[in-house]
Amino acid sequence: MEELLGALAQGQSLTVAGQRDLRAWMLGDPGYAQAFQLSPDTVDEKIQAQAQVLPLVYPEIARFWQENCQQEFSALEPLWWLWLPLALRLVEAHKRVQKAEQRAYIQGLLGMQGAGKTTLATIVCFILGRLGYSCCSLSIDDFYLPYDQRQQLLQQDPRWHGGVLLEPMICP
Helix, strand or coil: CHHHHHHHHCCCCCCHHHHHHHHHHHHCCHHHHHHCCCCCCCHHHHHHHHHHHHHHHHHHHHHHHHHHHCCCCCCHHHHHHHHHHHHHHHHHHHHHHHHHHCCCCCCCCCCCCCCCHHHHHHHHHHHHHHCCCCCCCCCCHHHHCCHHHHHHHHHHCCCEECCEECCCCCCC
């Protein structure tokens, strides 16, 4: 799939075989298909929407992924499987809220420290920006302690991350 996604990231059109393979791949996991509202009737439309956005965002996300996240694997699959569909679902939700209530759309993320919430928010905000939407990301880590104090805690005890103790301390 990496080769197929790489071609899409370069703005190439899908072949009939490529469309078939991508369709089967996206519908192959029932939990994923349910989470992103994919069905045999909707998957082609979702593929086209993601394929249009992919070349607009991939080069900069790939650079961010290598430089900031220091991951050895390509950003293509997480971008295709998670970040793009999530950003596009947020656009749909924003449009529904705007149409009904004329207000901002707020989305929260919940997860353990180190789970990737900040990375997810950074990438999704970048995608939304490329699509013409304004996005603001706030991290609760910023409200615990100032960055320099969090770094000092981390140096003193590696169990600290973001000002929160990852393991319980055992006191005598």
